[in-house]
Amino acid sequence: MKIVRTAQAGTLESQDVLITVQKGKPNTGLVIELDSPSAVQYGSKIQSEIETIVMEFKIEDVHIKAIDKGALGFTIKARTEVALKRACE
Amino acid sequence: MANKKTDFNFIKKTVEDVTKIRRTRLYIPGNNPAMIRNSPLFGADQIIFDLEDGVAVNQKDAARILVRNALKELDFGDTEVTVRINSVDTEFFEKDINEIIPAKPYAIVFPKAEDEKQLLDVCNQMGVVEEENNIPIGSIKVTPIIESAWGILRAENIAIACDRLVGISPGGEDLTADLGAIRTLEGEELLYIRSKLVLAARAAGIQVFDTVYTNIRDTEGLYNQTKRIVRMGFDGKACIHPCQIEPIHRAFMPSEREIERAERIVEAYTMAQKEGVGVICVDNRMIDVPVVKQSERILKRAEAAKKR
Numbered sequence: 001m002k003i004v005r006t007a008q009a010g011t012l013e014s015q016d017v018l019i020t021v022q023k024g025k026p027n028t029g030l031v032i033e034l035d036s037p038s039a040v041q042y043g044s045k046i047q048s049e050i051e052t053i054v055m056e057f058k059i060e061d062v063h064i065k066a067i068d069k070g071a072l073g074f075t076i077k078a079r080t081e082v083a084l085k086r087a088c089e
Numbered sequence: 090m091a092n093k094k095t096d097f098n099f100i101k102k103t104v105e106d107v108t109k110i111r112r113t114r115l116y117i118p119g120n121n122p123a124m125i126r127n128s129p130l131f132g133a134d135q136i137i138f139d140l141e142d143g144v145a146v147n148q149k150d151a152a153r154i155l156v157r158n159a160l161k162e163l164d165f166g167d168t169e170v171t172v173r174i175n176s177v178d179t180e181f182f183e184k185d186i187n188e189i190i191p192a193k194p195y196a197i198v199f200p201k202a203e204d205e206k207q208l209l210d211v212c213n214q215m216g217v218v219e220e221e222n223n224i225p226i227g228s229i230k231v232t233p234i235i236e237s238a239w240g241i242l243r244a245e246n247i248a249i250a251c252d253r254l255v256g257i258s259p260g261g262e263d264l265t266a267d268l269g270a271i272r273t274l275e276g277e278e279l280l281y282i283r284s285k286l287v288l289a290a291r292a293a294g295i296q297v298f299d300t301v302y303t304n305i306r307d308t309e310g311l312y313n314q315t316k317r318i319v320r321m322g323f324d325g326k327a328c329i330h331p332c333q334i335e336p337i338h339r340a341f342m343p344s345e346r347e348i349e350r351a352e353r354i355v356e357a358y359t360m361a362q363k364e365g366v367g368v369i370c371v372d373n374r375m376i377d378v379p380v381v382k383q384s385e386r387i388l389k390r391a392e393a394a395k396k397r
Contacts, residue, residue, distance in 0.1 A: 009151050010151070013121075013122075013123065014123050015122045015123035015126060016122050016123070071122060072122070072126060072162075073162060074122075074155070074158035074159050074161070074162040074163060075122040075155065075158070077158055078151070078154040078155040078157075078158045079151070079155075081154050082150055082151045082154050085150065086150070
């Protein structure tokens with residue numbers, strides 16, 4: 001799939017995450033910019049949840065910004081999937 | 090009962106499906122992760138994740154995926170989980186069915202039910218998605234909401250449209266508007282509708298749930314209205330805020346006297362069954378099977394009140 005526009009999903013409310021997806025520069029792969037109060041404990045888990053969804057979309061160069069407000073895995077994955085769908089449509 | 094495409098190995102509803110205690114059915118907005126995560130903690134008998142009125146049109150996609158993931162990943166304990174999808178006349182209906190059915194909620198809450206054909210079509214469509222996802226056909230149940238005068242006139246046909254149906258309910262706000270009536274605290278504008286739905290549900294052997302009480306601050310009004318619908322024969326009531334759960338459960342709590350009598354009836358009936366006696370009397374009154382069923386319902390409610 002191809003990213004055709006910048007898109008967002010989620011909110012800045014408690015237990016949610018705001019995901020912004022945009023086209024990455026050529027050959028930069030997946031870049032995740034994470035802003036989370038629990039980045040030290042859960043940063044790598046959040047990143048891997050985002051990565052799992054991006055892999056399913058088979059997108060190569062993508063820049064994802066995630067502003068986390070304490071979201072659980074089911075929310076992180078849902079918001080990433082929706083932001084990607086919105087960006088690719 | 091017809092299930093056109095799926096008559097072969099259709100999972101029929103069980104006695105548990107139509108007798109389970111469902112005093113409260115709490116709506117949770119489908120796009121709110123915090124509410125979804127905390128939903129089993131509120132103490133409702135059933136949760137309805139809402140993809141319809143509780144979600145803005147431009148967030149339908151987000152809510153659908155969030156609810157799907159929640160169903161797949163979270164543990165809701167013994168709280169029954171259902172999903173209200175968008176009505177069949179919207180562009181969201183098919184997407185809702187396709188994403189939500191594979192996540193296996195207990196039931197789909199189907200809004201704006203109009204007639205038996207529409208219901209049967211929906212049930213068949215659910216069967217197709219179940220089949221595609223290797224889910225036994227008929228596993229996921231349906232509880233339609235009837236929201237128009239036309240739908241109410243067809244209530245008895247809707248109630249037997251498909252073997253997935255385990256309960257029906259009125260949509261108070263839309264119905265009142267469709268009738269050109271005014272919502273009142275006493276609910277006189279819905280009296281006939283409520284009575285008709287109880288009748289239709291009982292004739293079909295399914296449950297019946299009342300509509301929401303929209304004033305979340307008026308817990309006493311909610312309690313009084315719930316007392317009225319309990320007397321009419323309803324099995325439960327929808328609610329829109331966790332603070333509405335306690336007054337509804339309180340209204341469904343049988344009195345000591347009712348419990349004591351129900352225990353004697355069930356005991357006498359069990360003894361009579363054992364001894365092969367046809368007719369039983371309690372308090373000098375003949376007891377028939379419907380009275381025994383009612384007594385069992387009372388005891389189940391009393392049991393549920395101990396837990397929640």
